[in-house]
Amino acid sequence: MFMTAAMFDGIQFILSFIPIIGQILSMGVNIFAQMTFALWFYSRGISYFEAKRGVRVLITTATEFIPIIQALPALTLQIFLMYQTIEMPKPQKREE
Secondary structure: OHHHHHHHHHHHHHHOOOOOHHHHHHHHHHHHHHHHHHHHHHHOOOOOOOHHHHHHHHHHHHHHOOOOHHHOOHHHHHHHHHHHHOOOOOOOOOOO
8 A cells, every 4th residue: 555655656756847737647646546545444344434544645635635735645644544543453462
């Protein structure tokens, strides 16, 4: 997931150098990326818009629509922070 998020951020970074059309295309890439990750998390049984995660999604999505700030890797940061909120199953103790 991190590499996919980094790829989307890289595309947005490159598009940010194109004056007006790049900004519009970058917004489209952001919307597609958010839908991709929402589906990806949903397929793994994880709620993408749960209270803790939903705020992070809204904040990073909002930063992607600000022209100069959209070049920052906000989507990669969002996925990293979302992974921190996922409760991982605890390892079971082996009985000998």
